[in-house]
Amino acid sequence: MSFAEFFQAVRDTQFFTGVRESMLVYPIVMSLHLTCIAIFGGMILMTDLRLLGWAFTSVPVADVIKQFRIFKWLGLIVMVTCGILLFGAKATDYYDNPYFLIKISLLLLVGVHAWVFHRDVYGNPEALDRAPAIPGKAKAAAYISLCLWLGIMSMGRWIAYFEKPDPIHDRKSNHAQTASRELHSRPTSARR
């Protein structure tokens, strides 16, 4: 079984067909995915800004990191669950989409980031509060985290604009025509 056949089979399961074809489920799952970006992405951003000393300076680093931890985990679980539903429903559009593949690679790097910086930054935030200044390693962790998540968000958006090579299609036509018809977030009436 090739990749193409496998993802076609995933897409065609009764469950994912239901997700794809529902007038409500698909947009609601996508909206939840986006809401998680706002609420939990906001927490990631503020944690990074705290480590950089740009925001929350009157709150100890340990409070910011520890108090947000459970929410960030919850947010990640909801976000990934929504992501899997969105992927499965259109598996054949995604699995060979270069932006999707970059996004997944960046997500794996987030895991690597957590593992690398756990001992000196996230696992022992009290030490950061005791230090006279935020150590360079913690700032590096914050910068890298910001870049990774901005990259993940951007690649997620760009997935919708990739078109599989099609010799007949005029790539230089109006943007409204070249943008992917199913995925991007413009009004239906705008898709001429």
Next chain:
Amino acid sequence: MLVYDPATNPLNNNEWSFPLAECVHIATFAMSVGTIAIVDFRLLGIELRKQTPAQLLKETSLWTLAGLIITISAGLVIMTTDPVAYYLNWAFRYKMIALVVAIIFNYTIHRKVVLSESSSPGTRKLVALVSLALWTSIVFSGLFYAFT
């Protein structure tokens, strides 16, 4: 009479500027809604309990405001790609009304309750839930354009 033809809009004539505007829009609304949500979760009493809601508001308000200004600007840029279609879309109309209500709410009632030390836990929770519901519905309606 001036007639605007969206086909002349640069955002409709290359492949990268429209998604880039969307990314700016998403990143900065995440900053605004995220910072508002941090204060709301504190009002609900579920995080950063060692800090007062007022302290968290002071720490986040600049980021919230900066995010709102940039995200609304990026939103206007996105809207220029097809203003009539947006105007006629019910999800967009809801979003605009809810956005005005949410901003007014955020800088009046929400702010007052957050800064007041005498507001009751019930009032705080109600205000937090209204705030979260309003902003979440704005995110939802932003996505529902594409499906209506």
